Amino acid sequence: MAVISELIRSETDGTISFGDYSLGAKAKLDNFEHQGDIYKVKTYREITKLERNGMFVYESVPGTAVQKLSATDQGMTFQVEGTEDAQLTVGLEDETEYDITINGTDAGKMKTNLGGKLSVSVELGGETADIRIQKCE
Numbered sequence: 001m002a003v004i005s006e007l008i009r010s011e012t013d014g015t016i017s018f019g020d021y022s023l024g025a026k027a028k029l030d031n032f033e034h035q036g037d038i039y040k041v042k043t044y045r046e047i048t049k050l051e052r053n054g055m056f057v058y059e060s061v062p063g064t065a066v067q068k069l070s071a072t073d074q075g076m077t078f079q080v081e082g083t084e085d086a087q088l089t090v091g092l093e094d095e096t097e098y099d100i101t102i103n104g105t106d107a108g109k110m111k112t113n114l115g116g117k118l119s120v121s122v123e124l125g126g127e128t129a130d131i132r133i134q135k136c137e
Contacts, residue, residue, distance in 0.1 A: 002081075003065045008032050008041045008050075015070045019048040021063035021082050056091040056117070064088075064124070075134040082124040089119045090133065101132040109136060 007029040008018035016034055020027065023044040032039040040051045043063055050058040050066075058066065064086050069078040075098055076090060092098060094116040100107040102122060112118045122129050 004067075007043060008039060010034050011068055013068065015068040015078075017065075017067045017069070018050055019043045019060075019063060019065040021045055021048065021065055023063070058091070059089045060086045062086060067128075073135075075132070077130075077132045079128050079130050080122060080124070081126075081128045083126055085121065085123050085125065087119060087121055088131070089117055092116050092118055092133065093135070097136040099134045099136055101130075101134070103130050 003020040003022050004017050005020065007020060007027060008016060010016055014035065016039065018041045020043050026042060026044045028040065028042040030040045037052050042049045045063050046061065048060045048063040057071065060082065062082060062084060064080050064082040067079040070076060075092065080088065092112050094114055095112060097109055097111045098118060099109050100120055107120065110118055118133065
């Protein structure tokens, strides 16, 4: 996996990929259309942030590259890569419990806050991590 040199792109499977943690200066791309939604991405070494239709979707500190992000009303899945461990924050449903899986290992259940945000730390160090966040039944 590598950085997304075009900052954001649509994949053939209907997912999106975004982020370039190798940039020394902030870069952003507005008004990227994907499946009827408008996306905005900001990314560089220190942070990567994604919004859909003006609403928060994803943020990482430091910056990361995200591949094959798929978000539904049941949760989201994606692969993330970065040069060092990262704090990921994702936007989901308000005050809802989700089951978190990182690289196939159960990382436990977490409840989103009143704003629907959920934060998780991921060990990266140049590696890729598969993230699955699924709404609890």
